Amino acid sequence: xxxxxxxxxxxxxxxxxxxxxxxxxxxxxxxxxxxxxxxxxxxxxxxxxxxxxxxxxxxxxxxxxxxxxxxxxxxxxxxxxxxxxxxxxxxxxxxxxxxxxxxxxxxxxx
Amino acid sequence: xxxxxxxxxxxxxxxxxxxxxxxxxxxxxxxxxxxxxxxxxxxxxxxxxxxxxxxxxxxxxxxxxxxxxxxxxxxxxxxxxxxxxxxxxxxxxxxxxxxxxxxxxxxxxxxxxx
Numbered sequence: 752x753x754x755x756x757x758x759x760x761x762x763x764x765x766x767x768x769x770x771x772x773x774x775x776x777x778x779x780x781x782x783x784x785x786x787x788x789x790x791x792x793x794x795x796x797x798x799x800x801x802x803x804x805x806x807x808x809x810x811x812x813x814x815x816x817x818x819x820x821x822x823x824x825x826x827x828x829x830x831x832x833x834x835x836x837x838x839x840x841x842x843x844x845x846x847x848x849x850x851x852x853x854x855x856x857x858x859x860x861x
Numbered sequence: 862x863x864x865x866x867x868x869x870x871x872x873x874x875x876x877x878x879x880x881x882x883x884x885x886x887x888x889x890x891x892x893x894x895x896x897x898x899x900x901x902x903x904x905x906x907x908x909x910x911x912x913x914x915x916x917x918x919x920x921x922x923x924x925x926x927x928x929x930x931x932x933x934x935x936x937x938x939x940x941x942x943x944x945x946x947x948x949x950x951x952x953x954x955x956x957x958x959x960x961x962x963x964x965x966x967x968x969x970x971x972x973x974x975x
Contacts, residue, residue, distance in 0.1 A: 755903075784964065793968035794904075794952065837903060848917055849894070849964070851903035 753778050757838050757852035765860055770825040772855045774838030777819065784849065785812050785823050786837040794837070797823070830859045863887065867953050867967035875975055879941035882970045886935070886955030890965075892916075893930055895938050896952040898969070904952055910936065911958070943974045 754777040764770055774783070785797040798805050798812040800821065805812050809828075814821040825832055838852040866885040874880050886893050891912050896904035907926065909917040912933035921928070925944070930936040940947055950969040956962040 786966075794954075794966035796963045796965065799963045839903075848906055848909065849904075851905070853901075853903045 753780070753840055753842055753850045755838055755840055755850050755852040757836075757855050759855060760853070761856045761858075763858045763860065764828055766829060768828050768859075770828050770832070770857065770859075772823045772836050772838075772857070774821045774823070774852055775819055776838075776840050776850075779843050780840040781843050782841040783814055783821050784839045784841070785821075786839060788835045788837060788854070790834075797836075825857075828859045830861050833858050865953055865955055865965050865967035867951075867970055869970055870968065871971050871973075873973045873975060874943055876945055877942040879939065880943055880972060881937050881939045882951050882953075882972075884936045884938070884953030884967060886953070887965055889957065890955035891933070891958045892956045892962075893936050894954045894956075894964070895928055895936070896954065898950045898952055900949070907938070907951075940972075943972075945974050948972055948974045 756775050758773045782799050782801045784799050787795045787797050800812055800814045802816060809826045811824040823836060835854040835856050837854045839849045842848050865887060868883050872880055893910045895907040897907050898904040907921045908928045910930040913930050926940055928938045950971050952969045953967040954964045956964045
């Protein structure tokens with residue numbers, strides 16, 4: 752069973768700061784997903800990675816398969832980025848079940 | 862493209878009552894998932910369907926929870942009888958098929974058992 756750990760659990764930063772959220776997992780995966788959940792809202796898929804790096808607007812996601820580690824970066828952070836960011840991995844078990852981390856609660860202060 | 866539709870958005874019931882949630886995935890998505898998210902925790906998979914067949918229901922409390930996906934399209938999740946610890950958000954997600962595809966999540970149903 753894959754263990755997915757995220758750090759930090761909570762992060763408060765000033766508007767404009769560069770944000771990094773980390774995710775590590777314990778066994779091989781077929782893909783890693785970064786998800787965003789706003790309070791009271793549903794979950795939005797931000798990235799799906801199996802190698803390297805992806806960029807979308809101010810968001811950048813990287814993954815190191817050998818080290819079993821991924822990072823989500825936010826450049827020029829804005830209060831609307833305040834949300835819970837969740838890392839999830841698709842297991843290599845044939846069913847590709849998603850195992851979720853507990854999330855990182857990000858608060859950006861104006 | 863329409864998203865994953867879930868209803869109701871909110872439900873409050875007393876313990877020992879029954880409740881049902883409905884999910885309509887994105888058209889053409891073969892894989893459908895039900896997750897339970899307790900406050901402060903990450904989502905936990907309850908059941909995964911591939912078309913109308915069950916792929917994984919190992920974490921579904923089968924003594925009280927049941928789910929079906931008739932005709933491989935929409936799905937219902939039922940709890941009977943409900944317990945206080947079932948209070949959570951129930952999320953439905955779908956993907957074209959399991960594996961290297963992005964998931965689309967519904968807005969969830971927030972269940973409160975009193």
